[in-house]
Amino acid sequence: MKIVVNIFLKEGVLDPQGKTIQKALHALNFNNVNNVKMAKQIILELNENDKMKANKEVKKMCEELLVNDVIEDYEIII
Numbered sequence: 001m002k003i004v005v006n007i008f009l010k011e012g013v014l015d016p017q018g019k020t021i022q023k024a025l026h027a028l029n030f031n032n033v034n035n036v037k038m039a040k041q042i043i044l045e046l047n048e049n050d051k052m053k054a055n056k057e058v059k060k061m062c063e064e065l066l067v068n069d070v071i072e073d074y075e076i077i078i
Contacts, residue, residue, distance in 0.1 A: 001045070001046045001049060001078065002043065002044070002046075002078075003043070003045075003046060003054060003058050003076060003077070003078055004043050004044075004076070005041065005042040005043075005061075005075070005076055006040075006041050006074060006075045006077070007040045007067055007072050008039040008040075009037065009038075009039075009071060009073075010071055013071045015036075015038055017038040018035070018036040018037045018038045019036070021036045021038070022035065042066060044058060044061075051078050054078060055076055055078060058076050059076065062076070
């Protein structure tokens with residue numbers, strides 16, 4: 001089973017990479033861009049057919065290793 005985990009900064013946490021990208025886009029005359037946020041995506045292949053079990057296992061992975069829950073939020077897509 002393929003699982004996608006999208007990890008992004010919590011609301012209110014400064015995103016210097018996003019701001020740098022936004023400034024670069026404006027420098028290239030893409031002036032309609034109001035805000036840019038950087039995120040990371042982790043794609044996992046699990047040997048599991050039960051979606052509930054897979055979700056529970058990936059949530060545990062996020063809590064123990066993949067996500068810094070002080071500054072990051074995440075979503076799991078199965």
